[in-house]
Amino acid sequence: MKLSAAVLSLFAAASWAAPTSSPRRFSVMALRSASPIHFATVSATKNQLVLNLPGDKVDSQCADGETHTAATLYIKDGELFLYGPDDQVQQFFVDRSGMGQGVVQYFNRTENNVPGGRLELKGWAVDENDNLNFDGNSLLACPSQTDSSWTVWLALGIDRPGGNEGCLGFTARTLTSQDPVPCTYSSH
Numbered sequence: 001m002k003l004s005a006a007v008l009s010l011f012a013a014a015s016w017a018a019p020t021s022s023p024r025r026f027s028v029m030a031l032r033s034a035s036p037i038h039f040a041t042v043s044a045t046k047n048q049l050v051l052n053l054p055g056d057k058v059d060s061q062c063a064d065g066e067t068h069t070a071a072t073l074y075i076k077d078g079e080l081f082l083y084g085p086d087d088q089v090q091q092f093f094v095d096r097s098g099m100g101q102g103v104v105q106y107f108n109r110t111e112n113n114v115p116g117g118r119l120e121l122k123g124w125a126v127d128e129n130d131n132l133n134f135d136g137n138s139l140l141a142c143p144s145q146t147d148s149s150w151t152v153w154l155a156l157g158i159d160r161p162g163g164n165e166g167c168l169g170f171t172a173r174t175l176t177s178q179d180p181v182p183c184t185y186s187s188h
């Protein structure tokens, strides 16, 4: 009896200690040759993904107290998340309807805060070339009117998503984060 209890608790300890496979964490770099967004870093601020965010507008709060321009992301079960502290879940939805026109936004996910209707969570994937897409839709960036940044949308073949002019499709190349730091990203 004693022995089997000991064996059981050993077993429990071993399975507890076994590394749980955490999803690949990555940052994203935009590729669009001969454009202002070629090699741009994807940041997250005010519920959106943006390229070329000016340094003084990087406002994520990171566990190491440092400034991290690149957003750290991961995919779990086809859903896209920002890598953050354990008690904070920030997740993305997209809206491919005529209303949303491909808008991509993150929100604070809680038990009681799960969007539905037009807002889709599942469909994110990284393809064989390491590029991020949503259900086969690649990404698009639209220049801000006020600074050098570009806001990220899904590329749905809409000329001016949300009325934005001068948008450019880009390849969203994922780069594995070797030493990811959890961050909380800002809301509107």
Ligand SMILES: *[C@@H]1O[C@H](CO)[C@@H](O)[C@H](O)[C@H]1NC(C)=O
Pocket (backbone or CB within 6 Å): 088, 108, 184, 187, 188
């Ligand atoms: C999301 O969570 C962060 C960190 O707790 C908080 O600062 C922010 O106000 C929250 N956003 C919303 C929209 O509730």
